[in-house]
Amino acid sequence: MSETPARRVLVLAHTGRQDAIDAALQAIRILDEEGLDSVMPAADVAAVRAAVGEDPGFRPLSLGEDCALSDVSLGLVLGGDGSVLRAADLVRGHGIPLLAVNLGHVGFLAESERTDLHRTVKAIADEAYVVIERMALDVVVRVDGREAARTWALNEASVEKSNRERMLEVVVSVDDSPLTAFGCDGVVLGTPTGSTAYAFSAGGPVVWPGVEALLFVPISAHALFARPLVVGPHSTIAVDIMTRTRETGVLWCDGRRTVDLPPNARVEVTRSTEPVRLARLSPVPFADRLVRKFRLPTEGWRGPVTDEDVRAREATAVAEVETVEPRHAGPRPDVVPPPTSALPVLTPEDLERYRSRDGRGGDRTS
Known part of the structure; x- marks a missing residue:
């Protein structure tokens, strides 16, 4: 044998x-x-x-x-x-x-x-x-409606500007519904795994790996509403390169695979059917990994309450907790007059006198 x-x-x-x-x-x-x-x-x-x-x-x-x-x-x-x-x-x-x-x-x-x-x-x-x-991402690039490239990413697919001195203008859509448009240095489309990578550096949230979601994080967006978004795992996030400025972009997947994006290009990101498999020797809570990798300050924290703490607390006399109803549930208080007096009402004679003092007929009060 x-x-x-x-x-x-x-x-x-x-x-x-x-x-x-x-x-x-x-x-x-x-x-x-x-x-x-x-x-x-x-x-x-x-x-x-x-x-x-x-x-x-x-x-x-x-x-x-x-x-x-x-x-x-x-x-x-x-x-x-x-x-x-x-x-x-x-x-x-x-x-x-x-x-x-x-x-x-x-x-x-x-x-x-x-x-x-x-x-x-x-x-x-x-x-x-x-x-x-x-979870990983499937990434598709379309130009004028035609598929130009197809790739994948574990951390993120980032759409970035090609020219350092100009902004890239994009339209962001979720499930084919336009959401917002703005000029920016780029956008990051990431996974929970990538939330501690490029998306984290761009100001995005840290997402626990067990959360099934897609992330959208703008990079230096010139807009009032350009907040990071977390969408469902079955959604499609699309980024369209606007043609108004004729600026071009570039797609980077995990910082390794790249595709040039001409005006009118569209990047579509969905959840991949093929995840990445990682071997773990001693699975620990993700919070512990965060503390260890980012060296987060936890000194002084005494840990969760133990059974001994509970017994010691029960042996100590504790004041009775008083329940207070919300203000709107109680009786209405008496009406209190405002702290300042009301403004005087001008008579027609007063108005005429003020207008005659201003040759332009305008209001000269401060």
Whole structure:
């Protein structure tokens, strides 16, 4: 009987950074010790060998040559959020979950830090993780009614101006109903996952990943009503480039895929039927992730009330709570005269006297 083939893990690293290359070498060695096959894109294999030479411990399979994405069970991403977006683009359409180790700054999509690399790889070998799904966007560009491009995004699709010195004029619609029009630097159409990325920087709300919704966030809009909007997951948000100024725009999806937008172009964003799958070692409340990644101040907070606190409070005499009815439910108070006296009413004689003092017949009172 033939042996069961080893599980294959796709290792994706930022090969332009030495710390990412070092992390990839360490991860591949641990995977090999655990009996798992490591896989890397052929270009990444060449980049690592060019940086470190012929390392005898570096023997990954080359993606596309030795195996295909359909043979991979999980992707290990070593880098920041940009590396995760690159990995999500690479595995799109194959349902491969991604587990990221943060080597960047915030690393909001990452599950662990560089110091936890050994524990992370060991958890992969033991399959000690769960897989969650994050909503993605389908993005369609139409020009004069004709489909010109189709792509997707995990974080956001941003429509931005092409010329720095001019504003882009847009019309925003929700479910084919025009909502507002204004000049701006651009608009961000995002997901809850992207609410902590570009949309957050543009002043949008932070949306919990469990909320199924689409976000619309203007960028430097020249308008009185240009507030961020949160719409339902089954809606379609459209942005039309107005032709009045003949200004052009550009579409950026996750900061990686771009499409030029001439006047009269239309960008339509809907919820994708294919989510992005992320592997989690220890699922924690999203609020904890926010506090950790953004270093939010929580010092002094003593935590929720415990059973001991409740018992101690019950043992202490507490004043009875008084219920006060709303003001409109009680009797009407007596009418109080206004604090200032009423203005005098001018007689016809007074009016004539005032008019005669002003040759123009105007009002000279202050």
